[in-house]
Amino acid sequence: MRVLAITGGVGGAKLAVGLAKVLQSNEVVFLVNTGDDFRHLGLHISPDLDTLTYSLANISCPAKGWGRRDESWTFVKTLQDLGGPSWFQLGDQDLALHAYRTQLLTEGRSLTEATQVIAEALDVKHSILPASDDPVATTVESDIGELSFQHYFVKHQCRPKVQGIRYVGADRARLNLRLDLATISLVVICPSNPYLSVDPILAIPDLRKFLRKPNVAVLAVSPIVRGRALKGPTTKIMTELGYNVDNETIALHYADFLTGFIVDGADATDCDPIQELGIKCIARNTVMHTTEARVQLARDTLDFGATLSK
Amino acid sequence: MRVLAITGGVGGAKLAVGLAKVLQSNEVVFLVNTGDDFRHLGLHISPDLDTLTYSLANISCPAKGWGRRDESWTFVKTLQDLGGPSWFQLGDQDLALHAYRTQLLTEGRSLTEATQVIAEALDVKHSILPASDDPVATTVESDIGELSFQHYFVKHQCRPKVQGIRYVGADRARLNLRLDLATISLVVICPSNPYLSVDPILAIPDLRKFLRKPNVAVLAVSPIVRGRALKGPTTKIMTELGYNVDNETIALHYADFLTGFIVDGADATDCDPIQELGIKCIARNTVMHTTEARVQLARDTLDFGATLSK
Numbered sequence: 001m002r003v004l005a006i007t008g009g010v011g012g013a014k015l016a017v018g019l020a021k022v023l024q025s026n027e028v029v030f031l032v033n034t035g036d037d038f039r040h041l042g043l044h045i046s047p048d049l050d051t052l053t054y055s056l057a058n059i060s061c062p063a064k065g066w067g068r069r070d071e072s073w074t075f076v077k078t079l080q081d082l083g084g085p086s087w088f089q090l091g092d093q094d095l096a097l098h099a100y101r102t103q104l105l106t107e108g109r110s111l112t113e114a115t116q117v118i119a120e121a122l123d124v125k126h127s128i129l130p131a132s133d134d135p136v137a138t139t140v141e142s143d144i145g146e147l148s149f150q151h152y153f154v155k156h157q158c159r160p161k162v163q164g165i166r167y168v169g170a171d172r173a174r175l176n177l178r179l180d181l182a183t184i185s186l187v188v189i190c191p192s193n194p195y196l197s198v199d200p201i202l203a204i205p206d207l208r209k210f211l212r213k214p215n216v217a218v219l220a221v222s223p224i225v226r227g228r229a230l231k232g233p234t235t236k237i238m239t240e241l242g243y244n245v246d247n248e249t250i251a252l253h254y255a256d257f258l259t260g261f262i263v264d265g266a267d268a269t270d271c272d273p274i275q276e277l278g279i280k281c282i283a284r285n286t287v288m289h290t291t292e293a294r295v296q297l298a299r300d301t302l303d304f305g306a307t308l309s310k
Numbered sequence: 311m312r313v314l315a316i317t318g319g320v321g322g323a324k325l326a327v328g329l330a331k332v333l334q335s336n337e338v339v340f341l342v343n344t345g346d347d348f349r350h351l352g353l354h355i356s357p358d359l360d361t362l363t364y365s366l367a368n369i370s371c372p373a374k375g376w377g378r379r380d381e382s383w384t385f386v387k388t389l390q391d392l393g394g395p396s397w398f399q400l401g402d403q404d405l406a407l408h409a410y411r412t413q414l415l416t417e418g419r420s421l422t423e424a425t426q427v428i429a430e431a432l433d434v435k436h437s438i439l440p441a442s443d444d445p446v447a448t449t450v451e452s453d454i455g456e457l458s459f460q461h462y463f464v465k466h467q468c469r470p471k472v473q474g475i476r477y478v479g480a481d482r483a484r485l486n487l488r489l490d491l492a493t494i495s496l497v498v499i500c501p502s503n504p505y506l507s508v509d510p511i512l513a514i515p516d517l518r519k520f521l522r523k524p525n526v527a528v529l530a531v532s533p534i535v536r537g538r539a540l541k542g543p544t545t546k547i548m549t550e551l552g553y554n555v556d557n558e559t560i561a562l563h564y565a566d567f568l569t570g571f572i573v574d575g576a577d578a579t580d581c582d583p584i585q586e587l588g589i590k591c592i593a594r595n596t597v598m599h600t601t602e603a604r605v606q607l608a609r610d611t612l613d614f615g616a617t618l619s620k
Contacts, residue, residue, distance in 0.1 A: 042352035042412035072384050074402035075409070082431045084410035092384035092402045099385070100394035102352035121392045 001306065003028040004184045008197020009036070009051040010065035011223055011231055012190030014288040017055050018298030019188070021291070025125040029179060030056075031207075033192070034111070034130045035138030035167055035200030036149045040088055043098040044105055047150075048197065049115055049130060050097060057122035065231070068093045087155045112178055127178075131201040134173035138200050139166045149196070158233040162240040165195050170203035181210050186305040189220035191286060193234045194253050195241070211257035217308035219260040221286055221301060222247050226266050230287065248273050255279065259308045262286065262301060280308060311616065313338040314494045318507020319346070319361040320375035321533055321541055322500030324598040327365050328608030329498070331601070335435040339489060340366075341517075343502070344421070344440045345448030345477055345510030346459045350398055353408040354415055357460075358507065359425055359440060360407060367432035375541070378403045397465045422488055437488075441511040444483035448510050449476045459506070468543040472550045475505050480513035491520050496615040499530035501596060503544045504563050505551070521567035527618035529570040531596055531611060532557050536576050540597065558583050565589065569618045572596065572611060590618060 005028055007016050019028050033048045047066065054060035054068055061067045071091035080086035090098070097118060104114035110133045119128050140152040142160035152160060175181075192198050202208055211218050227245050229235045238245045247263045247270040254261075260280045263270045268283035275281050284300040285293060315338055317326050329338050343358040357376065364370035364378055371377045381401035390396035400408070407428060414424040420443045429438050450462040452470035462470060485491075502508050512518055521528050537555050539545045548555045557573045557580040564571075570590040573580045578593035585591050594610040595603060 040413075041409035042354070042416065043409075044352070072382070072402070074382050075385065075406050078403040078406035079410055082406060082410050082428060084406065085413055092382070093388040095405070096385050096388035096392060096394065099351035099353075100389055100392050103395055106352065118392060 001027070001185050001302075002183045003186045003188055003302070003305070004179070004181075005030050005188045005190055006198060006201050007031070007048070007052060007190035008033040008192030009048040010192075011229075012192035012197065013052045013055040013060075013065070014294050015188070015190045015221060015297055015301070016052055017291070018288070018294030018296070019301070020056050020126045021295050022298045022302060023126075025127065029127045029129060029184075031129050031131050031176065031179065031201060033197045033200050034132060035136050035170075035196070036153070037111075037135075037137075038148060038150045040150070041085070041090075042102070043095075044102045044111075045088075045098050045150075046101065046111070046115075046130070049111075049128065050094070052128055053097075053115070053119055053122060053124060056119075056124045056126055056128070059122065067091050088150065089154075112176060129176045129179055131207070132170075132173040132176055132204055134169060136170045136173050136200050136203070137168040138196060139168050140164075141166065153196075153233070158236060162237050164241075165199070165237075167200045167203040170200060171205065173204050175204050175206040175210075184210075184216065186302075186308070187211060187216060187218040188301055188305065189218065189254065191221040191223040193223060193229070193232055193237070194250060195237055196233070208257070217259045217305060218254070218257050219262065219301065219305050219308060220250070220254050220258055221262045221297070222250050222264065222267075224250055224267075225264040225287060246270065248277075251277060251279055251281070260304055262297075262304060280304075311337070311495050311612075312493045313496045313498055313612070313615070314489070314491075315340050315498045315500055316508060316511050317341070317358070317362060317500035318343040318502030319358040320502075321539075322502035322507065323362050323365040323370075323375070324604050325498070325500045325531060325607055325611070326362055327601070328598070328604030328606070329611070330366050330436045331605050332608045332612060333436075335437065339437045339439060339494075341439050341441050341486065341489065341511060343507045343510050344442060345446050345480075345506070346463070347421075347445075347447075348458060348460045350460070351395070351400075352412070353405075354412045354421075355398075355408050355460075356411065356421070356425075356440070359421075359438065360404070362438055363407075363425070363429055363432060363434060366429075366434045366436055366438070369432065377401050398460065399464075422486060439486045439489055441517070442480075442483040442486055442514055444479060446480045446483050446510050446513070447478040448506060449478050450474075451476065463506075463543070468546060472547050474551075475509070475547075477510045477513040480510060481515065483514050485514050485516040485520075494520075494526065496612075496618070497521060497526060497528040498611055498615065499528065499564065501531040501533040503533060503539070503542055503547070504560060505547055506543070518567070527569045527615060528564070528567050529572065529611065529615050529618060530560070530564050530568055531572045531607070532560050532574065532577075534560055534577075535574040535597060556580065558587075561587060561589055561591070570614055572607075572614060590614075
């Protein structure tokens with residue numbers, strides 16, 4: 001069984017770490033959101049690719065979930081002293097990765113190639129693929145106007161009220177050319193924010209077409225526990241977009257291709273209405289504070305996936 | 311008397327510091343070489359502007375003459391670990407300046423404006439002007455092919471044999487538009503490398519035309535002491551270009567507009583042949599290891615300048 005794991009940053013990366021511990025490097029491919037990518041201070045920054053890379057390299061900051069462990073902040077402090085734009089926190093080590101990626105892109109390498117070069121340098125064995133090498137930009141329509149993702153997410157700290165979300169360029173973006181869909185038998189949608197982190201990937205037409213194929217099992221792990229997201233603005237965004245913040249809403253969101261759904265053990269009763277949608281549903285522990293919990297959820301996910309077929 | 315000081319990086323900045331201590335901010339303008347500017351890792355780097363800015367802000371590294379005092383190097387070490395291009399040493403604090411300048415340029419500000427914003431943030435009162443806001447690129451023709459300045463100077467550490475030097479774009483570059491030549495009564499060419507640091511400025515047609523005007527006194531301080539440059543590749547380059555490494559060669563290099571020339575006290579006997587060229591020449595201490603020496607040479611330069619007229 002070859003697994004395609006679709007993931008955003010922090011939340012999804014936890015399950016990705018579990019999957020990478022359970023599966024060999026030829027058994028899983030991570031397809032990562034690039035809708036948050038942006039240019040800042042001349043540098044090409046890919047937050048979700050970096051979070052996954054740092055997580056798989058086991059050098060990520062456990063407290064924050066993004067960035068590097070034992071980071072120093074001389075650069076951004078100096079930038080602030082100069083009066084420069086210091087709203088995006090860039091650690092001194094993290095910055096080196098952005099600079100190197102920017103250099104590789106300037107030399108004509110693709111984002112896929114740059115990601116691979118960096119992953120190899122950090123001794124990551126598993127394949128990390130940007131969803132596309134074509135630009136996809138997540139854009140938030142809000143009560144203070146249209147905002148690029150990082151302006152919404154970091155600069156304005158998710159405070160503006162979300163009225164809509166667009167994935168600019170996604171309709172023309174080619175799915176990552178290195179992804180050999182013919183080898184994939186299970187797709188796992190990691191517990192990332194559906195609207196901000198997963199949808200920019202799903203908006204790529206070739207991927208959505210693939211997910212609807214009858215022989216491909218698609219399983220999602222809910223990012224919602226007890227009616228709330230563990231982290232990030234999922235709860236707020238869902239409310240502002242007029243959705244109920246519950247597992248059924250998430251399952252419905254993916255319904256046109258979803259085969260299986262995993263809710264947290266605390267939400268086992270949510271499975272019944274989801275089963276009625278024709279989506280198999282199980283309840284497992286989805287709160288992953290430890291490596292053991294990540295590995296266990298990865299095993300549960302793969303065991304469940306093995307039972308699924310369309 | 312309003313002074314225009316033409317300068318490159320390390321050597322020239324020493325006299326510039328002296329001039330800034332002797333003259334008020336409305337009495338001197340520093341016109342700085344941009345031929346070494348380059349884009350690296352997505353950032354716009356202006357080495358000579360930065361050396362002068364750090365020097366006038368009194369935060370430069372005294373040992374190296376470039377970069378900032380008490381610098382840390384986490385970024386460049388991490389970049390090296392990643393396998394990235396770490397040949398150009400970028401300190402964590404220094405990097406913040408490059409990033410901020412890049413951001414300002416991206417927003418449509420000119421290099422002059424960016425330089426001013428940064429100088430103000432560092433509490434520098436004197437005017438630091440890039441020679442031009444148009445690109446001028448110093449290019450070295452060498453035995454291993456044509457090299458951009460930083461590739462010659464840093465990456466190859468001045469090892470290739472110099473066969474010629476070009477200032478690409480200088481013939482079309484407009485002299486800095488904020489420079490009001492009508493107010494200038496004395497021009498001081500600081501002791502920077504004539505071929506690498508001063509000529510890219512002098513190659514701007516409007517400046518050269520101004521220097522040849524009869525009412526403008528132009529004074530140069532020699533970068534040569536006892537037949538050698540104190541620092542950098544001046545000696546090597548002059549030899550490779552077929553010049554004698556002596557004060558007379560430097561004076562001749564500037565002869566078509568030079569009114570006065572200052573050689574080091576150790577080279578007083580060099581004054582005679584230079585006087586015969588019709589250039590007034592005096593000998594003073596030009597070795598500036600201390601602030602006192604910089605101030606003294608600035609005073610000597612201004613005293614001498616006051617006696618000059620074309």
